[in-house]
Amino acid sequence: MTQIIVQPTGVTPADVLAVARGDARVEIATETVTAMATSREIVDRIEASGRPVYGVSTGFGALANTSIAPERRAELQHALIRSHAAGIGAPMPREVVRAMMLLRLRSLALGRSGVRPRLAQGLADLLNHDITPWVPEHGSLGASGDLAPLAHCAIVLLGEGWVIGKDGARIAAAEALHRAGLEPLELAAKEGLALINGTDGMLGMLLLAIDDAEHLFAMADVTAALAIEAMLGSERPFLPELHEIRPHPGQSASAANILKLLQGSTIMDSHRDDLAHAVQDAYSMRCAPQVAGAARDTLDFVRTVAARELVSVVDNPVVLPDGRVESTGNFHGAPLGFAADFLAIAAAEVGAIAERRVDRLLDVTRNRQLPPFLSPDAGVNSGLMIAQYTAAGIVAENRRLASPASVDSLPTSGMQEDHVSMGWAATKKLRTVLDNLTSLLAVELISAVRGLQLREPLVPSAAGRAAIAALEPSAGRPGPDLFLAPALEEARSVVAGRALRAEIEDAIGPLR
Template sequence: MSTVHIKPVPVTPAEVIAVARESARVAIDPEAREAMARSRAFIDDIEREGRPVYGVSTGFGALANTFVAPERRAELQHALIRSHAAGVGDPMPKEVVRAMMLLRLRSLALGRSGVRPEVADALAALLNADVTPWVPRHGSLGASGDLAPLAHCAMVLLGEGWVLADDGSRSEAAPVLDAAGLSPITLSSKEGLALINGTDGMLGMLLLAVADLRHLLVMADVCAALSNEAMLGSDRPFQPELHEIRPQPGQALSAANIHLMLQDSEVMDSHRNDLAHAVQDAYSMRCAPQVAGAARDVLAYAETTAARELLSVVDNPVVLADGRVESTGNFHGAPLGYAADFLAIAAADVGSISERRVDRLLDVTRNRGLPAFLSPDPGVNSGLMIAQYTAAGVVAENRRLAAPASVDSVPTSGMQEDHVSMGWAAGCKLRTVLDNLGTLLAVELLSSVQGLQLRQPLIPSPAARAAIAAVAPIAGKPGPDQFLAPVIEQVRHLVQGPALRAEIEAAVGPLR
């Protein structure tokens, strides 16, 4: 997707990903310009008539009853941006900022914000010139939307504030704009408020997280299948008829994936009729689809919430089609905060059950004939012992991060904004949980692959052979201890990227 066309209709999740991660360009279509011009005409009418309207002729928040003289209203908008760009902390990743800018652009293009098309042009120009504002992590309470992060973006439009460099450092905005051939803009009435009032940062993080977790849940099924195979588990609990009698949709998909990947395996066949084999496997093996499947259902809820938000007008005040300018609470991030928190809970639990399978794989008393810690020479060598320690520490962090942000609220603005969503914080911690989940699945993938290598000369499933072919060049075969940190890091990139899934699907068919 090389160009995303901005129209007076919502953008799609795929378009957000394309701009955020693939540097797709944006182009504002004529009908969007017409929609913005119509809404701006209503604001100009209000200006001429001298009517008091929040954010147009008044102050903001607790200052909403303070009238602002016409000759100072442009100054009001610039002052708003400068005062609200009050964030602190490390910068947000480029992909989050670009997603936020695109979503603010689509919000303006819906024709409900009362801004001139020139303001949207300026945002589009930043995206197309690959100029990314430096947006600090802390500052948003998720109501009135993402004020501080969006204000840091708007500062760059004014030729002020900071721009993010590829190495995470920051530069003054003015020379960067000049080098890109861009000029600062001057805001008119309502336009500063329209640039910062909305849920774009929360929504951008949620959309990125949904895409990431959708992939990671498939990889969780991959890891569960390989671990079951390496531990001589049974494939019987994953038969489709056992999941038809509990019609949870995510569970059925996860079970189907695992069942598919366990077919055509000499390892599985080697114990299928062994009376000494356990009648029932441990929960972490047998219940993998119940946990990952439940996470899939939470993901479906989050996808629905994000899709609705993409349809939404979240500015305040809004310009209705009949010319009325009305205050609204649509900027409140509760729906997005809840969704992000639910995803963090689900992802943390998927990581937790993954770590339990790792522990079982390494424990000589429970791994059904594999050497201790998957070392052919345990004692002198510790094998993957400390990799499990690392996984345990990451699981503990994810459990802390799974505590919901959205149940918190700190009143602000002289009690005018007396209940806030903390949706931005929910999105930030969700990103950390998902990054941690990638690490946990990497440890499980490494462990299961080495366990299967130790089952030779039995030939594992086609899915396992594809995984071994991908991991072996990184980790080698089980043997003398090695520097594990870079191995885990490289396997994590394998888990998070598309290549391994593609190789497995080429071997067994599509995973869902």
């Protein structure tokens, strides 16, 4: 277990991954505590002055003009959390909730929210004691931030609500705090609002998706190269000089990967100078870098958006160093929603072109002398026929999921919040698209491996040999049909994991 220290400047994407997926311990720097305490002093002075300030001495949303008596302001903050913890549905994954809590802590640590340091420490305590709030999947519109999901986290600090037990069961938050030796918190003015008014859920999911997409786009180059090799494709479309004349950086990187992956193959050597060989391969082979490369460039854009959000103050109102408390719209998730929708479109197309290569590999009229459906005894046996059906169904689902969520605004809160981002929905469905992409690449991987096996005694590339070794224990050799689902599940694990990629890179050098 590692440790990350939350500074007044926030955290890094690597910090978020370490906490969300690596269970890193969270500590709060002394400078961060000082910044929060200074900000809190300003709120205390304003509250004492009696001046009306949104969220400090007034109600929320459409009730912003309702004045709250001083003796009821703490009650106001607790009521806010209870009323806004109004989500419904299955619980969000543990990694998403952990990312969300760290990011809310990060926002408080920037010293613009006017909360006591103990509030941030409360979130750190939940993370460090492995207490994961039960956050339902439905409830956020992405403005004002992820209100309901963050309220389900915040209510646990009060000793209320639910958490996810070790066995996945729902247990009372009070019981979980007691077991960990933690006491519920009492909120002061503005603190309830500061706990829920941010983009932390959608940003957390986006950061996790960026990490997944980065790996999957590299694996898409691997499976594409293996499929091209198995179909006796040409390596010439991937020569660097052909991509220098269209200088999209992602395209050049993807082409360089595929070219490198095809080296050292006697399968490729067998037809390189064959005049009867096709002059041009199909688009799904020849244009692989143009599609996967465009997805890489989209990912670069999304990474930039996430990096900006990581250093942003996403609260309302915010406490400025000169003593002013100003309302903002920084909680609006449009930047993240747009980015997630864009990346979902790109990832869906990476999967769609992979499915087209699978279909080509299985079709005896287009796969260049491989048997129908990659079965040596087609007829009695169906080979990988239905695996392609599965891939086609997933492509169709990804097409639906690629429809942008960020254009689906619905007004809420008595028309006070009359435009919302739907960023939570956009980032949530992006994760589904990437999970589906994992399955599509798994089908391409197992199809390419079977094609390479059927090219024996020709020897495949180093990447091909590594892939065959990884899949043969579950997928076997070409022959009679077998129960295919376990082999596909293992192929999914191979694509999602990092072991095959590491083995390939050890043999041929790093992929871009």
